[in-house]
Amino acid sequence: WASAMRPAPSSLVGRRAVAVSPRSCRFVVCAEPAEGAGEAEGEGQEPEAAADDAAEAEVGQVDELLNSPAFLKKKIEVLEEEIVTLKKEKEDLEAKLAEEERSPQVLRLQADFENLRRRTAEQMTEQKELATVECVKQLLPVIDNFDRAATALKATTEEAQSVRSSYQQLYKQLLDAVTKGLGASEIEAEGKEFDFNFHEAMTRQESADVPENHVMAVLKRGFAIGNRLVRPAAVMVSVGPGSKGEGGA
Numbered sequence: 001w002a003s004a005m006r007p008a009p010s011s012l013v014g015r016r017a018v019a020v021s022p023r024s025c026r027f028v029v030c031a032e033p034a035e036g037a038g039e040a041e042g043e044g045q046e047p048e049a050a051a052d053d054a055a056e057a058e059v060g061q062v063d064e065l066l067n068s069p070a071f072l073k074k075k076i077e078v079l080e081e082e083i084v085t086l087k088k089e090k091e092d093l094e095a096k097l098a099e100e101e102r103s104p105q106v107l108r109l110q111a112d113f114e115n116l117r118r119r120t121a122e123q124m125t126e127q128k129e130l131a132t133v134e135c136v137k138q139l140l141p142v143i144d145n146f147d148r149a150a151t152a153l154k155a156t157t158e159e160a161q162s163v164r165s166s167y168q169q170l171y172k173q174l175l176d177a178v179t180k181g182l183g184a185s186e187i188e189a190e191g192k193e194f195d196f197n198f199h200e201a202m203t204r205q206e207s208a209d210v211p212e213n214h215v216m217a218v219l220k221r222g223f224a225i226g227n228r229l230v231r232p233a234a235v236m237v238s239v240g241p242g243s244k245g246e247g248g249a
Contacts, residue, residue, distance in 0.1 A: 212240030
C-alpha cells in the first residue's frame with residue numbers, strides 16, 4: 001500500500017506525519033509543531049485556534065489522498081486478492097465435503113440403500129407375477145369348458161353352426177385376455193417329447209405313428225407366465241408300437 005501513497009504536500013512537511021492504509025482506509029495524524037507556529041503565537045493568535053485550522057487543512061489533504069486514483073486502484077487490487085482467497089477457501093471446503101461423502105460409512109449406506117431398492121423391486125415383481133398366476137388359474141376351468149364344448153358340439157345344422165360361431169368368438173376373447181392381457185403363454189405339447197417339467201401324463205397308449213415317450217394328444221392345455229409354470233399340460237403319451245397301453249398316468 002505504500003506505493004499508493006502520494007508524497008505529502010509541502011504544507012504538511014515538518015508539521016504532520018500522515019499514514020494511510022488502502023485495506024482499512026484508516027489514517028493516523030501525528031502532531032508536530034507546525035512551521036511558523038511560534039510566529040503565529042507571537043502575533044497574538046490563540047494556540048487552540050491555530051491547531052484547529054491546521055487540523056482542518058490536514059484532513060482535507062488526507063481526504064484528497066484517499067480519493068486519489070492511485071489509492072483507489074490499490075484498494076481494488078487488495079479486494080480482488082481477497083476475493084481470490086475466498087474462492088480458494090470455498091473450493092477447498094467443497095472438496096473436503098465431497099471427500100467426506102465418499103467416506104466408507106457413506107459408501108456403505110449407499111450400497112445398503114441400493115440393495116434395499118433392488119430387493120423391493122424384485123419383491124414387487126414377484127408379487128405381481130403371483131397375483132397374475134392366481135388370476136389365470138381362476139380362468140383355466142372356463143377355458144377347459146370351452147374346449148370340451150368344442151369337442152362335443154357337432155355343427156350339423158345351421159342353428160348349431162350359429163351357436164358354435166358365437167361361443168368361438170367368446171372363446172377367442174377369453175384366450176386373448178389370458179395370453180395378451182395377462183401375459184400367459186400356452187405350453188407346446190402335442191408331438192413333443194414328454195417333459196415332466198411341463199407335461200402331466202394322464203394316460204399312455206401304443207402308437208405306430210408317434211415315437212415312444214412323445215405326446216400323442218393334449219387333454220388339457222398348459223400355461224406358463226415367463227419362467228413360472230401356471231399349470232402343466234395334461235397329455236396322452238405314446239409307448240411306441242406293439243406295447244400294451246396303460247389306462248392311467
